[in-house]
Amino acid sequence: MSKRVTIVLDDDLLKKLREKQASLIKKSTKSVSFSRVVNEAIRQGLK
Numbered sequence: 106m107s108k109r110v111t112i113v114l115d116d117d118l119l120k121k122l123r124e125k126q127a128s129l130i131k132k133s134t135k136s137v138s139f140s141r142v143v144n145e146a147i148r149q150g151l152k
Contacts, residue, residue, distance in 0.1 A: 122146060 114122070122142050129137040 122139070125146070126137055126139055126142045129142065
């Protein structure tokens with residue numbers, strides 16, 4: 106189950122996440138949400 110959470114991101118992290126999102130969008134025919142990109146980055150970082 107998902108929960109809505111408000112966080113504050115540093116500008117450099119926001120830029121990297123948006124770049125990652127843009128890259129995924131270019132590789133896919135489907136939309137890629139910013140939430141999905143953030144969740145994937147957090148999951149990778151917690152391994």
